[in-house]
Structure formats: structure tokens, C-alpha cells
Amino acid sequence: MELVKTLTNANDAYRAGTPVMSDAEYDALVEELRATDPDHPFLHQVEPEPESLFQGSKVRHLTPMLSTDKAYAISELAAFFKRVLDVATSIGIGKVLFRATPKLDGLSGRYDGQGHLSTRGNGLEGQDISNALQKGLCLDNPDLTADGEIVIDQPFFEENLQGRIFNGRALTHPRNFMVGFIGADDLGEHHRLAVEAKAARFVPYVALGDVQAEADIMLDDIEGISRRLRDNCQYLTDGIVIEAMDPRIREAMGATNHHHRWQIAFKTKGETAETMVRSITWQVGRTGRVTPVLEIEPVELSGATIRRVTAHTAAIVQAKGIGVGAVIKIIRSGEVIPKVETVLQPADVVEVPTQCPCCNIALEVDGEYLLCPGGIECMSQSLGILEHFCQMLEIDGAGPSIISNLVHGGVETFSQVFDLTTNDLENMGISSGVAKNLSVAIQARKNQHIDDWRVLAAFGIRHLGRGDAKKLLAKTRIGGLNFVTEEFLSAIDGFGPITSPSIAADIQRLLPEINAVVSHLTIRHSMDAAPSTSSLPLKGKRIVFTGTFATADRKVLEKQAETLGAQVQSGVNAKTDFLIMGDKPGSKKVSAAQALPVTVLDEARYVNLIRQ
């Protein structure tokens, strides 16, 4: 039946990250089916609700949007060049060109060439912020598919906005201004000024001015290159980006979960300021780790007022003599996170707690850290554990305050969360509006797909975060965890003799709870999912599309194929790998493909191929 096919395709396309119709259109088709064939199994299958493209405005990136590795010293930069050159040599490339561009300090974004703009988010999923374009964000080339940066013209910002007060607050940092611009439902006067001057823009990285040179030349004059690039850039920058240009090198080097190995940002050290330590707060995290946070005499530093700085570990506090009255120099590297650069004048008294600041139990020393052995008996840890769980499962509306209500209200196990009703929540002292929203979020979590690695990582098992959860679930389904032993784990790359026994034991201990949680959820298995960037399904393939397609417009499919690594050709030739045939295909293309060793695929087979 044609209608059912369309619905199924639309559903699949949505989950593959390439929605082909709006929610309203989808719902209309469902209603149509209900009207014509109310007993059709499609209407009754226990399929999750299709997640709306626009609701919650989350966008799954077709390929991950990675961050950039950073270097602050020439030596780190030299090490980067050496890594690249070593790889180049190993694959037989002699001359290696690098491209240097200014590193814009804004919000990174991805534009699809069709009016859709999204933020990077966590790299896998971002926010749909297409409405920023309607609000007046300038886009130089509306047809260009590109990653880029959302920024404001720096001279304009300095002349017209910086230091001025809007809504009772002085504008300080251009990036924060743009964060506000993107987040605002209605534009404020300050936003409108920027729009009228066409000063708020999406700048594709490919459009940036650049310098291209070999490694030794770049290294010799890195300061000069850096200065020239930044002087010629009309936006705020916080360094330069250097990348190997040869696609073969890029392919050979690949990426970590966090960044491309063929690319690095060379950043300058930020401003510094001197201040005094007022007190030290010892925070207990979900793992029991006790972390010292310095409450300092507030100071202005690159457009922000700094009040707190982490000291990371108890060992550092002792080694550097940090205590009340100590005078310290702080820096905001990357203009974001403040850090203790040096201790100018140590404190007279340096104290490290011996009892947990939360539950008073005696602390233990764990390497460089202090550890509270209280576990869930320690309230800080209980709160942290549940908060981590909700965060990892992306249950919206469960912040620290609400979590506190839940724990004090008697939530002791993870799976209990899924049985909570609006009434239960209100009885825990949560006010009605918030209770209702949370209840909706919990229901949504049950019905919408969630990646299995998120579920496993949510349990906070030691040595098993999101990265290693992915590795494990690439080898077994979440339902097969009862077979996971120490031996099974240590056979997986990245699991060694220390982590394997510990993880295996924790999984077996938590198995009943894991199963209970899993029974509430709609899980998307890693083993079925699309591969990562390192192995794009269409990498190096030449593809021709012909005819019209049910899952999406042909242009969309072509763009998607390119993102998946393919080279899209307009006609079939001897180098073509695949001809993808839609409805009413071009007969010349088909006959050409049949005469050549070209694989002809229909739409369904093609969709299967790219989802493998």
C-alpha cells in the first residue's frame, strides 16, 4: 500500500537524521490511513512516536560536528606538524601543505544549503536555529552547505553595543551577545541594531581568509601569520586554526571522539588577573570525589566577573599552599574557564578536610584525590548519581533542585523515575507547572528512541563513560550484558587489565536495575546504527541518482550522499560505482549502467546500504 510505504519511509528517514516531511504532514497522512483502513497494522504496531523535527528543535547531525584540538605553545604545534608529517610519509606523500585561518570566537553552526541552520550542540545533536535567519542573521551564500561560525562584526559591536546597557545589563562579550541573539524569541533593541547594520552573520569556514604553506615555513613565522590573519579579520578571534589540506592525509589520520587529528587550533594565552582566596568550598561529586573550589575576591577578566575557580585536587591545594588569604593569579584560557595560573603568596594555613563536608564520614585518599566512601548514603552522591542519570537520558526539566525533591521524596532506584506521575511529583513538593513538564518529559523519554550507549553510561559505572559504553555496545546488545565478563571486555580494544574486571563486576551487580530501566525505554541499538566518520558508508564511491524518490527530494539525497563520503556524478561513466534508481528513471542512465560494471540499486536497497 502506497500510503503505508510513504509513512514507513518518512519514519525511517527521520530516524536516519534526514526528515522528509513536517510533523503536521506526517500526522495528516496517519489520519488519512486511519480513515481509509482503521485496522491497518501500521496504526497499531508498538512503534515509538515519531520525534518531531521542530518540537524541542533537536537536530541529529548526519556527520558529527567535532571540536578542535588546541595548542598554546610552539612545542605543541611542532608536535602536531610532526604527527601529520609522519603519517604523510607513511602513506607516501612528500610535500604537505597546511592551511591557516583565523579562529572565530562565536557559536559554531552547520547550514544545510536549504534554509536550515543548527548549532553544534554535543556534536551529535544540536538545536535547530533556522529561525535566526528569519530574525535577520546574515547568510552570504544561501545555497552553500557549510560548517561555520555565528559571529558579530567586531568594529560594529565595539562602536555601537559594547558597554551599553540593555535590560539593565551592560553588554560585554560579542559571543555572549550572539548567544543571546540566537536564544531570544523576540529581538530586543540591541539585537535589532545588529540586524539593521547586517552585523550578525553566519560565516562559513571555507570563506575565511587563509595562509597556505608547508610546516617549517609556518612554524618559522607562526606569530607573523597569526597576526596577519587576525588583523585582516573583522570578527573577534581567539587564535588560528591550522589543518592539513590533503584529503588522503585527513583520511589516514581520522578523528577522536572529540576532534579531527589533522587539525589544531593555535591559541594565545588569555588575560590574567590577581585576586585573593576568600574561602574554599569542598564539593562532593557523584563519584565521591571531593573537589576544592576557590571562592575568590571577584575580578573582571575578559568580559566576565570571576567569583569561583577550581583547584582540581586536594594534592594541588597542599602543594601550592592554597588557603584563605592566599594571593593568586588567574587566567581565562580560551576566554572561558578561569584557571589558577600561579600562587603569588601562599596562605598561612593550608587545610584539607578529613571528613566528608556532606555526610561527615572519614575521607579516604585516592591518588591525588580525596574520596568520600559514603556512596548513596552520602546525599551529595545520591543527588549527583540521579542527576547524571537524568542528564545522560536527556530527561528535560530535571535540574539540581528538582533532583533534590525526587531524592528527598523517596526515589531510590533509577527505574522508579519512570513510574512517577504528575501527582507523585506534586506530592514531593514540586509545583504544578514544573511537575507537569517533568511528567511529560518522562513520558517522552519512554516513547522516543534513545541510543543504547546513553542508557548504559547513565548508570555511572566507573571506567564506563559514554565513549567506552559505545565501544562495548558495538560488540553486544544491551540485552546481552549478562554475558559480559572480564574476558569478554579485555578482548575489546581500549579495555585493559584494570578496567575490565571492575566494569564486568559492576555490570553484573547492576544488571537487575539495568534491565528494569531498559524495560521502560525505546532503545536504538549501536549495532544497528550508522557508522562513525572514520568509516563513511559511501567513502570513495561515485554515485549517480536517477528518477524521483519517495524518501526525499533528489537534491537532498545527493547532498546526503556527499556527506556520507560519496562523489555524486551527473551521468554514468566507467568510474561510477552505483546507480540509484528512483521512480521513472532515465532510460539512458540505466542502459549505460547495465553495459558497465555499475551496481544498480533501488531506493530501498540504497537506504539499507547507507544505514549499514
Next chain:
DNA sequence: TACCGGGATGAGATAAATTC
């Protein structure tokens, strides 16, 4: 032994939603 990557933890600004 050196290096790399994963995991845990941390900070500030801004806006929206909700409560008081």
C-alpha cells in the same frame, strides 16, 4: 616510558519558564 584518549569536574552569560 611517552603519548593519547576517556572520564570527571569545573566557570560565566543569557534567555525562557515558572513560582512567589
Next chain:
DNA sequence: GAATTTATCTCATCCCGGTA
């Protein structure tokens, strides 16, 4: 209408285990 809570954007640094 002010205050509180949450979410989202920006990101660094530390330690340790695994691996080359």
C-alpha cells in the same frame, strides 16, 4: 514584577589507564 530554576551556548584541566 522580582526571584528561582533550568537549559544552552562557549570551553579547559586534571588524572589515570591503555597502548605503542
